[in-house]
Amino acid sequence: MDSSELKKAGLKVTLPRVKILEIIESNADWHMSAEDVYKELLARGEEIGLATVYRVLTQFETADILKRHQFEGGKSVFELISKGDHDHLVCVKTGQVEEFHDPIIQERIAMIADQFDFDLTDYSLVIYGISRKATGKR
Amino acid sequence: MDSSELKKAGLKVTLPRVKILEIIESNADWHMSAEDVYKELLARGEEIGLATVYRVLTQFETADILKRHQFEGGKSVFELISKGDHDHLVCVKTGQVEEFHDPIIQERIAMIADQFDFDLTDYSLVIYGISRKATGKR
DNA sequence: ATTCCTGCAAATCATTTGCATTACC
DNA sequence: GGTAATGCAAATGATTTGCAGGAAT
Numbered sequence: 001m002d003s004s005e006l007k008k009a010g011l012k013v014t015l016p017r018v019k020i021l022e023i024i025e026s027n028a029d030w031h032m033s034a035e036d037v038y039k040e041l042l043a044r045g046e047e048i049g050l051a052t053v054y055r056v057l058t059q060f061e062t063a064d065i066l067k068r069h070q071f072e073g074g075k076s077v078f079e080l081i082s083k084g085d086h087d088h089l090v091c092v093k094t095g096q097v098e099e100f101h102d103p104i105i106q107e108r109i110a111m112i113a114d115q116f117d118f119d120l121t122d123y124s125l126v127i128y129g130i131s132r133k134a135t136g137k138r
Numbered sequence: 139m140d141s142s143e144l145k146k147a148g149l150k151v152t153l154p155r156v157k158i159l160e161i162i163e164s165n166a167d168w169h170m171s172a173e174d175v176y177k178e179l180l181a182r183g184e185e186i187g188l189a190t191v192y193r194v195l196t197q198f199e200t201a202d203i204l205k206r207h208q209f210e211g212g213k214s215v216f217e218l219i220s221k222g223d224h225d226h227l228v229c230v231k232t233g234q235v236e237e238f239h240d241p242i243i244q245e246r247i248a249m250i251a252d253q254f255d256f257d258l259t260d261y262s263l264v265i266y267g268i269s270r271k272a273t274g275k276r
Numbered sequence: 277a278t279t280c281c282t283g284c285a286a287a288t289c290a291t292t293t294g295c296a297t298t299a300c301c
Numbered sequence: 302g303g304t305a306a307t308g309c310a311a312a313t314g315a316t317t318t319g320c321a322g323g324a325a326t
Contacts, residue, residue, distance in 0.1 A: 011306095012300060012306070013301095014299070014305090035290085049309065050291095051291085051292075056306095058292095070208055074290060075291095089250070089251065089254050098256075102250060104242070105246050116267075117269060118227055118229065118268065119268045121266050126261060127258065128260045129256030129258045129259050132255040132256070133255050149280095150281070152280090171315095172315085186282085187283045189283070189285095189318085193282085196316095212314070214315085282321105283321095283322090284320095285320100286318085286320105287319090288317070289314100291314090291315105292312080293311085293313085295309095295310100295311105296308095297308085300305080301303100
């Protein structure tokens with residue numbers, strides 16, 4: 001059950017939090033914005049305010065349940081950290097997102113941080129391109 | 139002279155545009171936000187509106203004179219494309235920005251885009267960390 | 277002259293916050 | 302029951318846009 005994850009994070013198990021986590025989990029293959037989550041809540045007939053969605057998403061980020069990404073265009077999108085370590089390719093035409101993992105790049109990043117005397121805390125890598133296969137996703 | 143750059147880009151040579159380009163060029167070692175440019179204009183006694191700064195910066199971006207970056211925190215920052223190809227390290231404590239160039243990473247990125255059938259248009263790589271040298275820049 | 281540009285204020289967009297009310301433990 | 306969480310509306314912060322007046326070619 002999801003509640004354990006919430007408790008573990010020191011968050012009270014409330015209906016909005018459970019519902020929001022459910023929605024993110026049932027859409028684990030995409031990257032949802034606060035607005036997306038809110039719309040999905042409405043679609044499911046839940047009475048949860050947009051402000052709460054923003055608050056909860058931020059709490060989940062702090063609790064290391066979600067990771068926030070910016071990609072292009074003002075809005076943040078989120079994905080489950082439990083999905084593991086990966087970076088993204090984004091199609092600039094369709095918005096389609098693909099995931100990849102490249103140890104060589106990661107090793108280089110660690111090396112570069114070290115060269116510059118930085119304690120690496122995180123990095124962000126997004127590849128933008130035009131997908132040659134018309135996946136027309138979403 | 140700067141005017142040639144503007145003309146080449148199909149932009150009329152106007153005082154705001156020349157002044158803004160001057161400011162960016164004279165601060166080529168940092169990454170300025172629209173607000174930063176605006177403040178610098180005021181400091182230099184120029185009467186140029188913030189809206190114009192935003193408009194001009196966007197035009198320069200479209201004309202491939204500037205590149206826009208997001209880094210952390212809502213605001214966009216800009217830098218001259220003529221500075222060449224590089225990526226960034228950002229100190230999460232001080233905001234200090236360092237630049238690096240790594241052909242191996244770039245080659246990998248090209249390879250990955252190709253594997254996923256993407257025509258690479260661009261990518262964004264930012265390394266976040268805590269600088270061990272207190273550069274206390276800016 | 278004509279078309280493009282600028283300044284200003286008002287409009288947007290995404291996100292945040294104050295506060296009274298309500299829901300968990 | 303007490304504290305933490307939520308909903309709503311209003312506040313923010315960054316950026317954009319409409320429009321009337323001003324410049325550049």
